[in-house]
Amino acid sequence: MFIEILEKCIGCGLCAKACPLGCITIENKKARIDQASCNLCRSCLESCKFEAIEFPEEKKQPASDLSEYRGVWIFAEQRENKLLPVALEMLGEGRKIAEVLNVPLTALLLGHEIEDLARELLEHGADTVLLADDPQLASYRTNPYARVIASLVSERKPEILLIGATTLGRDLAPRLSARLGTGLTADCTKLEVEREGRKLLQTRPAFGGNLMATIVCPNHRPQMATVRPGVMEKAEKISSTAPKGTLEKVGVKLLADDLKVLVEKIVRTDKVSLNLEEALVIVAGGRGVGNQETFKLLEEVAEALGGVVGASRAAVDAGWIAHAHQVGQTGKVVKPRLYLACGISGAIQHSAGIQGAECVVAINKDKNAPIFACADFGIVGDLNEVLPQLLKELKGR
Ligand SMILES: Cc1cc2nc3c(=O)[nH]c(=O)nc-3n(C[C@H](O)[C@H](O)[C@H](O)COP(=O)(O)OP(=O)(O)OC[C@H]3O[C@@H](n4cnc5c(N)ncnc54)[C@H](O)[C@@H]3O)c2cc1C
Structure with missing residues (x-):
């Protein structure tokens, strides 16, 4: 289904202003719609004072x-x-x-x-x-x-x-x-x-x-x-x-x-993508982890606790860990018994993914980090100091 711009268009630009996705431009005094980006929200239709936009009616089922x-x-x-x-x-x-x-x-x-x-x-x-x-x-x-x-x-x-x-x-x-x-x-x-x-x-x-x-x-x-x-x-x-x-x-x-399509073999890419949502323990790292190398420390802690590694989007975007590990609004929604958030600020998009966690423990060097508002226990400190101590303690048990 495509929206059409009719002859009546004078290129006033009201539709371009109304489009929340910015997919209308004015070229040679006429609106032009990028049909591939348009999500048919009709904002342009409502804004046009010249009835210059036509929106084909949907066929209704009786x-x-x-x-x-x-x-x-x-x-x-x-x-x-x-x-x-x-x-x-x-x-x-x-x-x-x-x-x-x-x-x-x-x-x-x-x-x-x-x-x-x-x-x-x-x-x-x-x-x-x-x-x-x-x-x-x-x-x-x-x-x-x-x-x-x-x-x-x-x-x-x-x-x-x-x-x-x-x-x-x-x-x-x-x-x-x-x-x-x-x-x-x-x-x-x-x-x-x-x-x-x-x-x-x-x-x-x-x-x-x-x-x-x-x-x-x-x-x-x-x-x-x-x-x-x-x-x-x-x-x-x-x-x-x-x-x-x-x-x-x-x-x-x-x-x-x-x-016509045959399945020749099934190759598993990442076991975390299969079990993050089911994991009972998640040790998650954010931008505060600092680099890919330090994520190995989180892996060791996760292993010692019988859990898996999660991540914030910042850590994924930095390329330190694969997207399959991302927790949050555009990642996985998780419900572990323990969620250990290391160097994660606690942005709303991240916290949205951990609402179902039974116990959240946060390690952050900023005592005002929002993650502490949704944590059951908080450790104000440098994860590079806290995690090795925690690992030593866990391994000693
Ligand atoms: C539409 C949309 C969807 C999004 N979806 C997601 C999503 O699904 N998941 C997600 O996570 N984000 C998502 N985001 C991004 C989100 O808004 C935040 O930008 C992101 O969560 C921040 O990641 P972070 O907490 O790791 O980094 P930052 O906000 O930079 O926080 C890093 C934290 O680490 C602490 N720190 C630094 N060094 C140390 C140290 N040595 N020891 C201890 N603490 C330290 C700092 O004090 C800071 O609090 C989304 C954003 C948008 C706009």
């Missing part, structure tokens, strides 16, 4: 079609035949939404030889698990997964479909939303639902994290969102011995076109 869609679905991502924590987090969130809408909660499970995972989902409160079990689905590939899910959604019409904002989910969800002709809100940190209008209120950071935007998808179904891992609460295991939900095995029909 209301009768919308009412055919019922139920909440979550995509239960598994890797190497283990459910990802985000699958249970979405099950927890999906249950809350399904209760407000008074509809069943369904988990979609794709893979090969994973029936035990279907049981795990039922034990955690899914009303139905749709299990697509096929050797072709053993390793994730975009087209086979998109084919199976898109045909199930088209046939059974859920009103909401949630997918984890993992690497896989970030690949799968846009493909699905395009195939299904519906909208997608990526990387949501909060979900609510309006009982009356059955609208999913999808909240996510916008404009570089400077404000939170709540997005709705009023005219199309299903309402699709990816959900940031580590933010929502996991569904609890139901205490009764026999879960009430049902397991339904669905047929898998793939086309030759879907199978």
